[in-house]
Amino acid sequence: MNRTTRSFILIQILLAISAVSAFSAVPPQAATMSAETVKDSSGVRSIPEGYALKDSVIYVPAPKADTLLAGKNIFSIMPAVEKGYAADVKVHQSSEIRASMNAHFAGNASRQISGYRIRIFFDNKQSSREDSQAVMDRFTGMYHDVPAYRSYVNPYFKVTVGDFRSKTEAMQLLRKIRHEFPAAFIVKEKGICYPAVDKENAVTADTLEILYRLPEPENEMTL
Structure with missing residues (x-):
């Protein structure tokens, strides 16, 4: 070769x-x-x-957050000079304010977001490994803009889709997919991914x- x-x-x-x-x-x-x-x-x-x-x-997948603001904060954006124009905002602040804000970020860096997802597969039979992968592939082939997650928690294989802050948002997707996945149901989970900023252009x-x-x-x- x-x-x-x-x-x-x-x-x-x-x-x-x-x-x-x-x-x-x-x-x-x-x-x-x-x-x-x-x-x-x-x-x-x-x-x-x-x-x-x-x-x-x-x-x-589209970025989950606005990359133009990544790594920035209000204290640096407001007085910034961009496109050759002089900044018209001056910020007078104590250094303790910035230190307090940074301490808050550091203390909550590992904090997870609680929200809702939709479970479209949940089984523990011998063929569950292959069946769960097949269900996930079928879903992602139909709904490219909705994230899907496959997991195993002994003895069950699970396939869960979506990232929603509210149950109302999850219900909208559930009604949309119920015909193809009649056994689907809403679950509340901790540690959902940050939802896409522009849901109309998620991918x-x-x-x-x-x-x-x-x-x-x-x-x-x-x-």
Whole structure:
């Protein structure tokens, strides 16, 4: 196995892990076209024999908080000079105020957020490991903008979805998914993730090329 082949196989493994759901089989004619050389801005790149490329879509979660304000506080934002304009706010404060605020942050750094989620799977039968993964994959394939969590607490496998501050918000999603997941119910949990700032744009879609192995040709029987 040459270096180029090993690199493409490694890329295949990494992208397969990142993909949200399994991809359907590509028609033989599409595989044949993809197996040819692929041209890009840097020239021509070759595809290893027995492999082909196909386009796919991935969904990337949006930031949970406004990154423009990350690491900042009101004491530094108000008197800041931005875009060449002189600051028109002057803050006169005791150093004890900033020290008190920092102490409050440090003392609550490990504090968890309590909220609500929706349990869509809860079972302990022998096939629960595979069943819970299948349920999670089905949900994420249908609702790309809702986070899903799979856990095991002896002897149960659980799949829980969503991050909601109030039960009312969780109820809205429950009504939406109840037809596909009739056994779903709301649970109160401690340690939910910080909900997305913009719920209408909780994820962004992007395209990528997946390198995959072509099926082995069937041996023709001769009479």
